[in-house]
Structures are given as structure tokens and as C-alpha cells.
Amino acid sequence: MTAPETAVELSGVDKIFNQGRAGEVTALTGVDLSIARGEFVALIGPSGCGKSTLLRLVADLIEPSSGTVTVAGKPARRARLDQEYGIAFQQAGLFEWRTVLRNVELPLELRGHGRKERRARAGEMLELVGLADFARHYPAQLSGGMQQRVAIARALAVHPPLLLMDEPFGALDEMTRERLQDELLRVCAATRTSTIFVTHSIPEAVYLADRVVVMSPRPGRITGVIPIELGERTESTRQSPGFFTGITKVRAALRGTRVPEETVGAER
Numbered sequence: 001m002t003a004p005e006t007a008v009e010l011s012g013v014d015k016i017f018n019q020g021r022a023g024e025v026t027a028l029t030g031v032d033l034s035i036a037r038g039e040f041v042a043l044i045g046p047s048g049c050g051k052s053t054l055l056r057l058v059a060d061l062i063e064p065s066s067g068t069v070t071v072a073g074k075p076a077r078r079a080r081l082d083q084e085y086g087i088a089f090q091q092a093g094l095f096e097w098r099t100v101l102r103n104v105e106l107p108l109e110l111r112g113h114g115r116k117e118r119r120a121r122a123g124e125m126l127e128l129v130g131l132a133d134f135a136r137h138y139p140a141q142l143s144g145g146m147q148q149r150v151a152i153a154r155a156l157a158v159h160p161p162l163l164l165m166d167e168p169f170g171a172l173d174e175m176t177r178e179r180l181q182d183e184l185l186r187v188c189a190a191t192r193t194s195t196i197f198v199t200h201s202i203p204e205a206v207y208l209a210d211r212v213v214v215m216s217p218r219p220g221r222i223t224g225v226i227p228i229e230l231g232e233r234t235e236s237t238r239q240s241p242g243f244f245t246g247i248t249k250v251r252a253a254l255r256g257t258r259v260p261e262e263t264v265g266a267e268r
């Protein structure tokens with residue numbers, strides 16, 4: 001069976017917390033978003049605009065109040081049961097008493113994979129994020145950036161078609177963050193993973209994404225979608241005119257200024 005070309009589809013999605021009760025909050029309203037297989041989408045917007053809520057809906061950690069969420073062509077619930085996605089959040093969330101290798105093995109263990117296969121797959125993932133030499137270490141022996149890489153390796157260990165990331169690099173210094181951005185892009189390209197990546201950083205969104213989805217709060221909704229066509233990211237990408245144009249456009253969209261239609265990076 002071939003995998004569906006659409007990785008994620010949100011259609012007419014509203015999310016109201018505490019509906020009909022005190023403290024009712026409309027976290028999301030009228031959200032339509034379609035993400036293609038292998039596409040990298042960054043979600044950006046001010047605090048409280050519903051970015052995490054959107055991610056949690058896709059992960060089926062919460063249910064929409066109305067509308068539908070489809071992942072890999074199936075209802076979000078089915079996709080969760082089939083482990084169609086991996087999750088990495090700001091806190092790496094590693095188990096301190098397990099070695100790095102055994103942390104990465106965990107989702108495979110939960111899926112019932114045999115020991116030999118788990119070892120091989122986890123080793124391969126650690127290789128991918130450049131941590132093969134740290135397999136026997138414990139999380140406390142690693143830096144914050146290394147722990148994040150372990151979390152990414154763990155999220156990718158089941159070879160999920162979709163990766164959900166909520167500010168995974170938020171707590172890291174700028175240099176580590178830029179290195180991990182490159183590693184993430186390399187890993188996603190190598191594994192053809194689709195990604196939804198929540199960030200507060202405009203340059204990070206522009207550098208990583210094929211499309212930047214801009215959201216605004218009260219009620220949370222999508223107010224702009226900016227395609228980024230910077231081609232393969234290299235050393236010079238962060239200094240390129242297209243990169244700065246992208247940043248300007250995302251900033252304008254966040255401020256609610258109208259964004260010209262043409263694609264970022266296409267002008268030269």
C-alpha cells in the first residue's frame with residue numbers, strides 16, 4: 001500500500017476548552033490546514049494563539065470541538081494507535097535511569113519489537129543524530145543540546161511518517177540551536193518525515209520550513225501561510241537575501257500587515 005500524499009489535514013477545526021462552563025476559552029477557530037508528505041511546516045504566533053493546542057489535536061491528545069483531524073489518511077485517533085507520529089517537546093523528557101540507548105529503544109519496546117531489532121534501530125538513530133558514542137551514557141551526563149538530540153532520535157526510532165515538535169530547541173544556546181536545526185533537516189530529508197514544528201523564533205521558522213504558518217490569538221486562528229523556497233540549506237542560507245525577505249514577511253504577517261503573494265526566495 002502506498003502512503004497517502006497528505007500527511008495531515010485539519011478541516012474546519014474549532015477547539016473550545018471548558019465549553020459552556022466557567023473559564024470557557026476558544027483556543028482555535030476555523031482552522032484549515034493541509035500538510036503534504038515530507039513537508040516541513042513551522043507554526044509561529046504570539047503566546048496563547050493555540051500552537052500547542054493545534055499540535056495536541058494532531059497527536060490526538062485532545063479532541064476538536066468541531067471539524068476533523070486526519071493523519072496519514074486516517075482519523076487522528078487511529079493514527080495515534082498506529083503510532084504514525086513521534087513527538088519531541090521543549091523538555092527532552094528522557095528517563096534518567098535509562099541509558100541513552102535504552103531511552104531511544106523505549107518506543108520500540110512499547111511497540112513490541114524484539115531486543116535485537118530494538119538495539120539495531122536505536123543504534124542507527126543515535127548514529128543519525130551524531131551520538132553513537134554516548135549510547136551507554138545516562139541523560140544527566142549529557143548537555144541540554146545532546147539530550148534534545150536523544151529526544152529527536154527517540155521520536156524518530158519508530159520511523160514515524162510525521163514528527164510533532166513543540167519548541168524543541170527553545171532552551172538551547174544559539175550555536176547549538178543552529179547546529180540542531182541542520183541536523184533535524186538532514187534527518188527529516190533522509191527519512192522523508194513530515195514535520196510540524198512550533199517555534200517563537202522567526203529566523204528558525206524561516207530557516208527550517210517549507211511553509212511558515214502564522215497564527216493570531218483570541219480566538220486562535222491561521223492568519224497567514226508563507227511559502228519559503230530557499231532550496232537546500234547551506235552555510236550561506238542564513239546570509240542570503242531570500243532568508244531576510246522571509247523574515248520580513250513572517251514579521252509583517254505577525255504584525256497583521258498584508259503580505260505580498262509571491263514566494264519567498266523566488267525573487268533571485
Ligand SMILES: Nc1ncnc2c1ncn2[C@@H]1O[C@H](COP(=O)(O)OP(=O)(O)OP(=O)(O)O)[C@@H](O)[C@H]1O
Pocket residue numbers: 017018025026027045046047048049050051052053054220
Ligand atoms: N487544558 C486547557 N484548559 C483550558 N484552556 C486551555 C487549555 N490548554 C490551553 N488552553 C488555552 O488555550 C489557549 C491556547 O493555548 P496554547 O497553549 O495552545 O497556546 P500557544 O500558542 O501554544 O502558547 P505559547 O506560545 O505560550 O506556548 C490559551 O488561551 C490557553 O490558556
